[in-house]
Amino acid sequence: MGYGLTEHPLTYIREQRGWSQQDVAMLIADGRNMASWRQKVNRWEKRGVRPEDAAQYVLAKELGVPRRIVDKNPWPSWLLFVLMEERTADPWTADTAAQALAGTLGALDDRRGFLILTDASLAHIAEGWTDPSTLPPDEKVRQAVEGGRIDTELAATVERRLADLWVVDDYVGGAQSARLADTDLSMVVSMLRRGTYSLDVERRLYAVAGGLCRMAGWGSFDGGRPAAAERYWHAGLRASKHADDVDGGIYILSNWAMQRFYAGDGHEAIALLDAAKGSLGHVSETVHAMLETWRVRAHANLGEADEAAKALMRAEKHWEQRRPEDDPTWIYWMQRPSTTIEPNLAMLQLEQPQNVESNLREWIDLDGHQYPRDHALALTVVGTAQLALGELDTAIGTGREALSLLRSIDSGRVGDELKEFLDKLPDDRLAREFREEVESN
Incomplete structure (x- = not known):
């Protein structure tokens, strides 16, 4: 994967705890009377070999993971419960949104080259996004400071910077644009922490923070840093929810789904797209076309050729019914679904290369x-x-x-x-x- 990333959860756990492969082998040997071969651990990490159940139970006990978690989550998924840093089940409030945003600072230095959120964590996130009870509070309930030093003009400035980043990413790729987005995100997080502003400006700042998290997450994914991407997107989705930015949250969920189907996880990609489709608020036909376009690739991951074809038909229908004046500005790149790249990658997965070149x-x-x-x-x-x-x-x-x-x-x-x-x-x-x-x- 490059970038000197840690590509297996067990490798990361060892590095965090200062364990060698021999230490892990000796730990398991002490627990169950087997030869302490370092080569066994090496095969687990480097070759994708699955340890026998007894060895997993001993390791899980040492790491504090209940046996039921091991039984329910096949290797190496249960190791993610050791690494879980994102508080995905926290209530969707302004405070937790702010905490999540602050927790992304430094995420680009995350060396984990694997996805860090479990299926259950993603389910909590999707449920929180679509839950109407977690919408931002009304101004009558929330006390806002009017006429603060962060005014609408400054809010407009950071919004323009976000829009400029979309274009930069098109030309330089994800790794560089992620660093630019992360820098601006630090600035916006500082504004939210220290500034005074009206409720309207607050929501605009949270919307920008969500957009910057989306951008930094996208750049991290594109640059080969999937763990960092998930950290940014989790925080960004909470920020978008607090800002009542439906389109921004949908964009994050769609990016997240893309990372999942690039990782071969069609089921979770579809779950994320379902959460996006279930968003509370107006969604333009072009955005619906995008979501169905990504669904084509998710179904291809699962070998579901008929479902992929149906999703592409729905995407084309949404495209035909689009009204550009209804579209969010970030979807400027969308074109007719059949002529985009992802459905044609899906055709290759389904061994249907005939029309790819013409498409x-x-x-x-x-x-x-x-x-x-x-x-x-x-x-x-x-x-x-x-x-x-x-x-x-x-x-x-x-x-x-x-x-x-x-x-x-x-x-x-x-x-x-x-x-x-x-x-x-x-x-x-x-x-x-x-x-x-x-x-x-």
Whole structure:
């Protein structure tokens, strides 16, 4: 995954507690009279080998995890209960939103290269977002300080900075834009902590904080830091709820669903999209089209070709009924669902590469200086489709175009897709030359 990330929960737990692999092996040996082989622990962490139940129970006892949690959550999922830092079951109040935002400061330094929230945690988050009883309190109930030093003009300034970040991300990729968003988030959190403002300005600041968390989370995901992304999105969803920013919360949930289906977790991706669809408030047809478009990929993860096709049909119908004047400003990038990248990645997952190139023709013909990250991803998807159709020379040429664009951006997500493309290439001279070209960059 790169970036020197810790890619297994047990590795992270060991690092936090100062344990070596031998320490873990000896711990299990003491508990159940088995040879203390460090190689066993290495295989659990590096090769994805599942420890036998007895060994898991001994380890869980040492870590303070109840046996029922181990039985209900297959390895290594139960280890996440040791690592849980996000207070996902807390009430959805202004105080917990502020605490969650403050807890994201420094999240970019989170070295965990794995998803950190359990299915139960995500369920709590989705329930909190859609629960009408957790809407922000009325001004009659809440005391607000009018005429404070943070006025509407300053609120408008930070809103413009957020909008500018969307464009920056299109050009430089997630890793760099995440750092910019994190810096601005620190500023907004300080304003909320120390400033005085009206209720209207407060809600605008929380909406910006939610948007910055969305942006920092997206950049973390795109840059290959999934744990940091989940920390940002949890806080951002709480901030959006307090701001009564329905569109902002939906955008966070949709990004979160995307990370889950990129990780191969179609079920949780669908649950997050369901939470977004169940949002209380007006949702534009274009946003509905986006949610159904992402659902196509989630169903493809599960091998559900018929459900994927139905979701794409619904997305196209929403697109046809859209009214651009109803759209939130952040969805400027959305286009006809069948011509977007994710449904075509879904077609590859479902072994249906025939129409991918024609669907993505607009991306193939795009000027390389416009949206270089998405252009590189689209070219990688098209190259994979060409390879599946037996067009090796053409596929390698398309892959080279994608590689040339990736040199100018920082996107671990697109880099991972290119690596998967490389893994599918046959072992011949052209493919070997291209692999060497990729490795040298």
